[in-house]
Amino acid sequence: MSFSKTIMLRNYDGETFVVDEVVAVEPQTIEHMIEDGCANTSIPLPNITSKILSKVIEHCKKHVETPNSNEKDAKADLKSFDFDFVKADQGTLFDLILAVNYLNIKGLLDLIYQTIADMIKGKTPEEEEEMRRVNAWVFSCFVGVTCLYFKSKKI
């Protein structure tokens, strides 16, 4: 009978998460803490809420459990998981990026960066139409930002 070593993570809300070590070391920050011998009791993560921490653990778990193979199915499965994972509200995404940056999980960080970048570029068709109608390149509601801007001119 074998059992995997577990790590306890204690977050801001005081809640404790017990995760397998192999999952817990996905975040580099935690891996380094374990190496440095700081994980004897539990690892404190006072700046991360339960909601965010559970999402992060879910992502780490999925990526650890999915075999690292070149199989099309496995890759497609992961891709679909990631796609759904970032379908969160802006507040969650913002908190996620701060947490993931702190925890230093490169793959997840890149995913969230790209999601936010795509959001800003306005990838939904409705927003594209809106932007075309508005036809202004500076959001003039912001005080203190002065700049000259092009006006796009249809010939």
Place this chain on the structure above:
Amino acid sequence: MSFKSILQDMKGDFGSISRKGFGLRSRSQRVVEDRSTVVVDALKQSCWANMPPELLRDVLMRIEESECTWPPRKNVVSCAGVCRNWREIMKDIVKNPEFSGNLTFPISLKQPGPRGSLIQCFIKRNRSTQTYHLYLSLNQANDDGKFLLAAKKCRRATCTDYIISLNAEDVSKGSSTYIGKLRSNFLGTKFTVYDAQPPNGGALTTKCHSSRPGTMKRVSPRVPAGNYPVSNISYEVNVLGSRGPRRMQCAMNSIPASAMDPGGSAPTQTEFLVSNVDSFSSLAFFRSKSARIDNSQSGTLLTGQNDPMLVLKNKAPRWHEQLQCWCLNFNGRVTVASVKNFQLVASMENGEHENVIIQFGKVGKDAFTMDYQYPLSAFQAFAICLSSFDTKIACE
């Protein structure tokens, strides 16, 4: 879920803050109530405005790298218009056209183009309104383009002015989008390009005699902040008379000849200066100077005593015996023969360079192409091309 909703989120924060003091959105989602009555810049409190710079930088870099052409590049400009933090980072990420080959912000039009490759633009003339519009070519067919600059011809008693503006709808000297003008002499043989702000971004104003506020003359607010001569263009009849193409020379007062050397650099403006009262002192100074359109004088004024200015001359066409006409190789960018077509190369001490710095030519009834590269900026190139429209003498 989109950029627009991020902005609404920020606006929402602004609204809620103005209602109840200020709330701070921290990492741990605690809301700190502060009963302070100090007016707080609400944007600073918005989480997106306050995103840690290194994280924000990564996001903005991804956007900048993925949107290199117009119209998608407008997203880069939009991001720089969100708030101060975003603007600082985006301005830092976006490289000048000299290095990236991309035109991004309006100031890109005042900055030298890339080395080794031409930025392709086209000009549309509207004879009825006497206006000219400069566009960045989006595709080979030139059907649609990114609007860059507009110019309007204003005839005066002894000269003609072409007012150049960033805004097609407002092309006037008093406009906030006025960036310079081209002035021709009565005969249309000599032209001077004026920049509304100093080529070196304010360095010239130190040469002005400082005047105490009490003694400064009142100036009408409609007068532009300044007019700095940056280039002198002259047209001459060919030695063969009207049988040959005219000779064209551009003395670039603001660009030293050393800019063409391998490690050289051309003056690069970094931002549009907001015209203010202080700059009017430079206006008084330059009014007296600009009255004497003298190459050597204005050369030393702008480039320094020991730096000769860059001179561009038109590449001499070859006579094609079989076609019985003068030919220049425009690499397909010019399709209609016209005396107005030209290519300019740098004329240096050791002879003329082969590299075409700017070329201009007709492709249709009121359509022309303009290609330019370092060390010229889009503004300077446009002004030089406008002079070609205006030349009357030696125009057969």
